[in-house]
Amino acid sequence: MNRREFHKTLGAVLAASAFPGKALAANDTQATSAPASAGTVAATNAASQIAMLVHPAFVTLDLIGPHQFFTSLGNVNVHLVWKTRDLVSSSNGVVIQPTTTLKDCPKDLDVLFVPGGLEGGTALMNDAEVIDFLHDRGQRAKFVTSVCTGSLLLGAAGLLQGYRAASHWTVLDLLPLFGAEPVAERIVEDRNRISGGGVTAGIDFGLKVAGRLRGEQHAKMLQLMLEYDPQPPFQAGSPKNAGPELTQKVRDFRAPAVAAARQAALVAQKRLQG
């Protein structure tokens, strides 16, 4: 883009990020969370349509990391989607309001996104309403994406068959049940599938997807605005860095939840093969 376009986009982006309503009027773009009619087909200059699933016991940061980048893209509608618009409680007690329902969510999406939350996701791996939604939107979405254990739900919806994918390190070995190849990397891209690792990987993922949707220069602008210059005070963010003892403790403690997820995944596997 040229300098003028860049500055115009910058304006929309920064304003949208700071104060949507006010900014978007001034910049003639659509509200970041304004409802869109179902079935909207994205066309040149049409707002990007991004749907993010918010299910009971989702992990808040899994959702909000990417959401902060997505809502800063400019000319975008970001939908928080659940079965109803009733308040939903995350795994650590943040109560938020969905902006639309599975039924009313636009049918043609630029990005379909699923956050993690192992117990919450396990409960949905064979939920017809959710699986049908993901399968339907995932077939046409430009990008089919997840962070953390969200990739298990994508898998249960039959969207990762033959794809490489990331997940939280404790559940990577469940991905083959859905025909996916587990990859222990921060962000995994395979054709139009983009998946992130556990929780905080959503920040790196959000920045990466911003680049895919708007280009590297625009993504860097968002990175500067959100001051993403990570400097962790400790180095224990991966099993390799944390060492075997700490890794085993976390793995042992999560074993029951992982076992329950495996059972649900086996049911899903049969469903997908049947």
Add this chain to the structure above:
Amino acid sequence: MNRREFHKTLGAVLAASAFPGKALAANDTQATSAPASAGTVAATNAASQIAMLVHPAFVTLDLIGPHQFFTSLGNVNVHLVWKTRDLVSSSNGVVIQPTTTLKDCPKDLDVLFVPGGLEGGTALMNDAEVIDFLHDRGQRAKFVTSVCTGSLLLGAAGLLQGYRAASHWTVLDLLPLFGAEPVAERIVEDRNRISGGGVTAGIDFGLKVAGRLRGEQHAKMLQLMLEYDPQPPFQAGSPKNAGPELTQKVRDFRAPAVAAARQAALVAQKRLQG
């Protein structure tokens, strides 16, 4: 802590993070977001009390980064505090529910936290109800903390006089109006004040505060659980990395909002001196 205590803590932490209600019953700790009676004084073995301000147009990720760490501490009550318990909309359209009010918030806190959101914060720099709340709780809190432009609100409440502090890079030069020394670092600690830089700095900040509250080993456990092993796909997260052109563009665009914040800060300065 010894091995048994560590494992017990690990259990509470991981469980609380994943599925509070269920986990805490099993581990005999308090719910992460259960209401606490006003005026509770923290004692040994009492739950830590953490209050996080949620004001209209707060920046979602400023809040949720630290919140994900705080709610994973185990034996903690994390309060989302506003004037009423009516739904509050963040700057990018996430509608969340406060868990308590300024009036009902515990009076003796382990951590007082203020997120950023420049326009939203500017509107509160001279709001008596909010400033009185921050000043009152801040005088007794074990740690007085902020992320991003939240440090401006701490300053407006008279809580940074003579302290070093961080903020979003675009507004660092406003801190001296409150008698604070601006520091362009990711996390700034000065006695019991801990402040983070812009937005995503809240992840580093949350991990740091977790270490201050529960020790380094516990913090590392959370880091592994939240898989905080950042790998940004681009390098533009600071003015230095982004370069002068991009930095100036962002600065120019934010100039009106920063100017408004300066005006409010000047009013606050007079109030604090008078």
